[in-house]
Amino acid sequence: MFPLAIACGNTFVLKPSEKVPSAAYRLAELAARAGLPDGVLNVVNGDRVAVERLLEHPDVDAISFVGSTPIARHVFTAGTAAGKRVQALAGAKNHMLVLPDADLDLAADSAVNAAYGSAGERCMAVSVVVAVGDIGDTLVEKIAERARAVRIGPGDDPASEMGPLITKEHRDRVAGYVKGACDQGAEVVVDGTDLVVEGYENGHFLGVSLLDKVPTDSDAYRDEIFGPVLCVLRADTYEDAISLINGSRWGNGAAIFTRDGGAARRYQLEVQAGMVGVNVPIPVPVGYHSFGGWKESLFGDHHIYGNDGVSFYTRGKVVTTRWPDPSDGGINLGFPSNH
Numbered sequence: 001m002f003p004l005a006i007a008c009g010n011t012f013v014l015k016p017s018e019k020v021p022s023a024a025y026r027l028a029e030l031a032a033r034a035g036l037p038d039g040v041l042n043v044v045n046g047d048r049v050a051v052e053r054l055l056e057h058p059d060v061d062a063i064s065f066v067g068s069t070p071i072a073r074h075v076f077t078a079g080t081a082a083g084k085r086v087q088a089l090a091g092a093k094n095h096m097l098v099l100p101d102a103d104l105d106l107a108a109d110s111a112v113n114a115a116y117g118s119a120g121e122r123c124m125a126v127s128v129v130v131a132v133g134d135i136g137d138t139l140v141e142k143i144a145e146r147a148r149a150v151r152i153g154p155g156d157d158p159a160s161e162m163g164p165l166i167t168k169e170h171r172d173r174v175a176g177y178v179k180g181a182c183d184q185g186a187e188v189v190v191d192g193t194d195l196v197v198e199g200y201e202n203g204h205f206l207g208v209s210l211l212d213k214v215p216t217d218s219d220a221y222r223d224e225i226f227g228p229v230l231c232v233l234r235a236d237t238y239e240d241a242i243s244l245i246n247g248s249r250w251g252n253g254a255a256i257f258t259r260d261g262g263a264a265r266r267y268q269l270e271v272q273a274g275m276v277g278v279n280v281p282i283p284v285p286v287g288y289h290s291f292g293g294w295k296e297s298l299f300g301d302h303h304i305y306g307n308d309g310v311s312f313y314t315r316g317k318v319v320t321t322r323w324p325d326p327s328d329g330g331i332n333l334g335f336p337s338n339h
Helices: 002-007 022-033 048-056 069-081 104-120 133-148 168-184 238-246 261-270 306-312
Strands: 012-014 041-043 062-066 085-089 094-098 126-132 187-190 209-212 229-235 253-257 275-278
Touching: 002 012, 012 022, 022 041, 048 069, 062 069, 069 085, 094 104, 094 238, 104 126, 104 133, 104 229, 104 253, 126 133, 126 238, 133 187, 133 209, 133 229, 168 187, 168 209, 168 229, 229 238, 238 261, 253 261, 261 275
Parallel strands: 012 041, 062 085, 094 126, 094 253, 126 229, 209 229, 253 275
Antiparallel strands: 187 209
16 A cells, blocks of 8 residues: 555555554665655554554544554444545455356365465455356365365475464364364364474464355355355356355455356356456455455545556645636626636
């Protein structure tokens, strides 16, 4: 957000997560080294108290936010109540639809990469695969085979493919969804909750988990888990699958895997999501396009990046001028016009 805001002529206050502020500090250091004047990019650490102060501070004209849906809703409500322009990107439950004609090896690779990359702690992670027709068992077997081979360890080990979760509390919360999935009707195909990384027994590591035949009323499906848990749902037809996906309260990203261009085009038009991938599991657009979702994945009228981002970080001003001749004048009760 801040590069675009600064390019549009604004100063910027960056309030990173109090749990992981180091990346924000590093970006500010690099910006200063590159010659950005003092006071243009400002990093302010803190928790909710800092957020609430920014939401009400009279010198803050606009708020950009990314986080969970409940907090995004609060940021939008409080910020707009204070007369500010607000864009608040919220939660997600990104679905990946796999049709029977798809390359199942590619689909399985993509599902594992998109679900377990960054330990699932990213807003564009695929957390639900919807298998259409009779491919479900084969697709699940292929995903499970790849999931069990994911190498988990510390981030400073080049051999690690996935690192720990952000806190112990979050690790335990994510594990709770896996442990409760069976009781709510899901089949636990891969259970990563008992993983222990040697030498890091007290770390926040969690193995990857794969849940199959997940009921839509289960907690694992209804909630944004934000961890390395992939849910698989089955659908008999494309129509059933698109109805299921569009029934989600979130609409951040969605993907389809197919060899059929007609089916892909239909999906692009019918799926209720702000970002769509065709044989692309994480449909993050390039920077000159907008980034943002629909429904409860976005509060506000503007996405970030692209034309929406420029529009958000600028305000329009229209100037109407006239340089009258001495002969101009007289009474005219209509609107003045330009010459």
